[in-house]
Amino acid sequence: MSTKIKTIIIDDEKLAREITKSYLKKHPEVEIVAECSNGFDAIKKINELKPDLIFLDIQMPKINGFEMLELLEDPPAIIFTTAYDQYAIKAFEVNAVDYLLKPFSEERFNDALKRSFSKLEDKFEQNSAIQNIIQHNDEKIEFLERVVIKDGNKISIIPVESIKWIEAQDDYVMINSEQGRFLKKKTMKYFENHLDENMFVRIHRSYIINVDFIQHLEQTGKESYHIILKNGKELPVSKSGLAKLKSTL
Numbered sequence: 001m002s003t004k005i006k007t008i009i010i011d012d013e014k015l016a017r018e019i020t021k022s023y024l025k026k027h028p029e030v031e032i033v034a035e036c037s038n039g040f041d042a043i044k045k046i047n048e049l050k051p052d053l054i055f056l057d058i059q060m061p062k063i064n065g066f067e068m069l070e071l072l073e074d075p076p077a078i079i080f081t082t083a084y085d086q087y088a089i090k091a092f093e094v095n096a097v098d099y100l101l102k103p104f105s106e107e108r109f110n111d112a113l114k115r116s117f118s119k120l121e122d123k124f125e126q127n128s129a130i131q132n133i134i135q136h137n138d139e140k141i142e143f144l145e146r147v148v149i150k151d152g153n154k155i156s157i158i159p160v161e162s163i164k165w166i167e168a169q170d171d172y173v174m175i176n177s178e179q180g181r182f183l184k185k186k187t188m189k190y191f192e193n194h195l196d197e198n199m200f201v202r203i204h205r206s207y208i209i210n211v212d213f214i215q216h217l218e219q220t221g222k223e224s225y226h227i228i229l230k231n232g233k234e235l236p237v238s239k240s241g242l243a244k245l246k247s248t249l
Contacts, residue, residue, distance in 0.1 A: 009032060046076065052120055147175060160199075195208065
């Protein structure tokens with residue numbers, strides 16, 4: 001490559017960043033343009049500096065590596081640096097994005113860097129791999145503790161317990177929470193699978209509600225019902241939604 005490869009190191013552990021920097025000193029073709037200790041700063045720096053490559057830790061405070069990836073409009077090539085176990089790592093191998101399992105050797109680091117150079121030549125492959133990682137992470141059935149949303153330059157973290165209801169909006173959902181209303185590009189099925197079923201119920205194809213915010217259930221016809229939330233909001237309940245609601249309550 002004729003021009004230098006701009007890179008950003010993103011890791012909340014200073015020692016981990018120092019190790020990566022020390023290994024990169026032997027690669028003059030790579031220029032470190034920034035280092036970040038959290039996902040918020042990283043998003044700002046990536047948008048500002050447009051790096052070709054990032055070294056990304058997964059387990060970080062505030063927002064993790066996966067959540068950060070979702071918020072990037074034009075992600076660079078990625079080498080994950082992670083303490084995830086071998087089982088979780090298999091997903092990255094399948095999706096053609098390289099990784100370094102901590103603690104990693106300089107030899108392994110050099111190997112990952114070399115592979116990333118070839119990926120930099122193929123932007124389509126790079127973007128496909130990132131989308132595969134996001135999709136794989138979405139398919140893991142783990143209950144959410146928070147939802148991260150980017151609106152312009154503002155990033156909001158919504159604790160799930162503050163969500164009142166979620167409403168379908170074509171390819172998006174509208175999250176109605178104590179902090180306000182937020183659009184998120186996810187499916188209703190995603191939230192149905194990733195919210196605790198003891199707390200959230202899909203009462204209708206267009207609505208998921210937090211049972212803590214229910215005021216009462218009201219019958220509006222022979223076989224039709226509405227949920228009245230504590231703020232007075234009325235939402236329709238389907239026949240299958242009623243059965244799920246009764247089971248949960």
